[in-house]
Amino acid sequence: MKVFKYFMVLVLVFALLAVAGCSGETGTADLSENQSENGTSDDTGGETGGETGGKTITPDVEVKVTPPEGWEEEESNALLLLYNKGPSNFMVVQDKVPGNIAGLDGYLGYAKEALSETYSSMEFGSVESLKVGGHDSRKFFCTYEAANMPFKLVIVYVFRDGYIYNLQGCALAEDFDALLPEFEEFISSFRFE
Numbered sequence: 001m002k003v004f005k006y007f008m009v010l011v012l013v014f015a016l017l018a019v020a021g022c023s024g025e026t027g028t029a030d031l032s033e034n035q036s037e038n039g040t041s042d043d044t045g046g047e048t049g050g051e052t053g054g055k056t057i058t059p060d061v062e063v064k065v066t067p068p069e070g071w072e073e074e075e076s077n078a079l080l081l082l083y084n085k086g087p088s089n090f091m092v093v094q095d096k097v098p099g100n101i102a103g104l105d106g107y108l109g110y111a112k113e114a115l116s117e118t119y120s121s122m123e124f125g126s127v128e129s130l131k132v133g134g135h136d137s138r139k140f141f142c143t144y145e146a147a148n149m150p151f152k153l154v155i156v157y158v159f160r161d162g163y164i165y166n167l168q169g170c171a172l173a174e175d176f177d178a179l180l181p182e183f184e185e186f187i188s189s190f191r192f193e
Contacts (some may be wrong), residue, residue, distance in 0.1 A: 062192070063193070064192075065083075065186050067090075071083040080165075087175075088171035090186045093165070094164070103159070104136055104138055108157060112124060132156055132190050133160075135159055135160045135192075139154065139156045150173035156168075167186070169186065
């Protein structure tokens with residue numbers, strides 16, 4: 001039964017990523033303080049082209065966290081970071097903000113709508129504004145049921161240079177409260193390098 005729970009958590013995590021964390025939409029996001037009106041950045045790099053012409057900025061950043069004791073890092077091509085502890089996990093995903101979305105709060109509404117369409121039992125807690133890694137962020141909790149099992153997540157969206165960094169701690173609902181301090185450690189240790 002434990003293996004089944006572990007497998008279900010991983011399947012659901014990747015389903016959540018497909019819905020909100022890896023939208024794959026293109027476009028130009030709201031300008032950050034590091035971007036000018038013509039789409040160029042103070043940073044070097046980027047690629048020319050895209051539907052809107054000019055430069056499409058792809059950040060060359062590395063994200064880091066300090067995992068609490070007992071968490072194992074896993075390799076993933078789709079995720080920036082993935083850590084597991086039993087059937088629970090913490091991950092970080094990078095997503096370009098779609099061009100029709102206005103800033104962090106707009107993205108939050110977009111992501112909640114996508115999650116609600118995927119899981120009819122999705123319930124959201126209140127949203128907290130905070131700074132994570134020195135950047136504007138939004139944090140909330142949500143619960144849902146999948147495969148007749150209740151899950152709970154803490155999600156933090158960190159906005160930087162037209163990208164959203166989705167930090168997500170996921171566990172079976174019965175295990176979540178005990179793991180919340182460890183998820184908070186991950187979140188507070190998040191940084192760009």
